[in-house]
Amino acid sequence: MALLNILHFPDPKLRTVAKPVTVFDPDLRQLVRDMFETMYEAPGIGLAATQVDRHIRLLVMDVSDQGNNPRCLINPEIIEADGEEEMDEGCLSVPGFYEKVRRAEHIRVRAKDDKGETIEFEAEGLEAVCIQHEMDHLDGKLFVDYLSTLKRNRIRSKLVKQKKQKASS
Numbered sequence: 001m002a003l004l005n006i007l008h009f010p011d012p013k014l015r016t017v018a019k020p021v022t023v024f025d026p027d028l029r030q031l032v033r034d035m036f037e038t039m040y041e042a043p044g045i046g047l048a049a050t051q052v053d054r055h056i057r058l059l060v061m062d063v064s065d066q067g068n069n070p071r072c073l074i075n076p077e078i079i080e081a082d083g084e085e086e087m088d089e090g091c092l093s094v095p096g097f098y099e100k101v102r103r104a105e106h107i108r109v110r111a112k113d114d115k116g117e118t119i120e121f122e123a124e125g126l127e128a129v130c131i132q133h134e135m136d137h138l139d140g141k142l143f144v145d146y147l148s149t150l151k152r153n154r155i156r157s158k159l160v161k162q163k164k165q166k167a168s169s
């Protein structure tokens with residue numbers, strides 16, 4: 001297993017639109033294992049392949065309190081959505097910042113698992129928010145894109161400054 005490097009905003013690679021997964025092989029399952037290890041170690045409740053510089057439509061998540069409900073979604077699609085809710089979101093690619101984002105409250109998701117089997121389920125609350133957040137990553141979108149330009153630019157400046165300070169220390 002391996003810990004993967006997580007890209008940070010404003011890295012332009014985070015803007016890449018991921019391609020569908022077509023081959024469900026042992027290499028894919030190894031990437032899934034590495035992404036779970038990286039997500040639990042961070043710690044986070046979700047991770048999209050885009051964040052670890054792999055531009056395929058794959059995300060992992062675990063929104064359970066005990067961290068014992070791992071879920072891997074490949075080529076995910078939201079096939080139904082209703083309601084609206086606003087929740088505080090964070091992002092491992094935007095470390096240290098939490099902001100409210102409005103998203104669909106209930107969703108129905110279709111995806112494949114790591115063996116290529118189709119799965120379909122309904123999600124609400126934090127699970128629904130997390131899936132929408134991670135699916136945005138696969139389209140090159142970040143939660144800061146929902147904020148005002150002023151807030152987004154402030155976050156960008158702070159993260160660029162922190163990166164420069166780390167590089168010179």
Ligand code: K1U
Nearest residue numbers: 043044045046089090091092093129130133
């Ligand atoms: O970077 C990511 O995409 C992961 C992100 C997912 C997420 C969090 C909150 C709302 C929507 C999506 C995170 O996991 S940020 C870290 C976090 O929320 C957390 C960390 C430790 C314990 C509990 C939560």
Ligand code: ZN
Nearest residue numbers: 090091092093
């Ligand atoms: Zn994120």
